[in-house]
Amino acid sequence: MAFRRQPKRPPPPSLIELPPDVRRPATRRRSSPPSPGADEVRRELRMPWRVEVGEHDGIAEEVHEKAELEDPFDPASGLILAARHGYLVLPRSDEGCGVAGLLPGVLLVKPSADLRRWNLRALHELAEGLMDKHHRHTHTHADTWVLTLALAIPRRAFRYRDDADHVPKWAVRLREITARAVVRAA
């Protein structure tokens, strides 16, 4: 992929134009139930991004490199990346996210019987922790989701994204959209 870091520039206020629905059409048989998470994340991604375009990918690359995660699509990628960066992952049952800052070094992840969903949640909480660390006062929740998706499908594995089975398929489709937005803004 021809991604590269770009020189500093002010981020545009709105980066992505999402198609009406990136999930599979309702007429097709689904292998898993429709997820309200897909709609929620699509909404989040429409909000302004404040972190420099391309920086999310840069952080995700660094995280993967330092963790030496052999298979970026490992079903437990979120837990492994978090652990190798010194985070303790604890399940928690309440709603909401982004409470990483409350307990330093601890990521609280809402459990799910769906392993792909659980992994995406772990990646998201890791992204919350990383955004707090790198861009504490300058990031939006859209930035955190852009980073979450980049952690799920890092640049080096982007071309193999159709093989990804470690996060919900809708997350892979959203990652394609954010990657395109980054290329367009470059």
Ligand SMILES: [Zn+2]
């Ligand atoms: Zn969050």
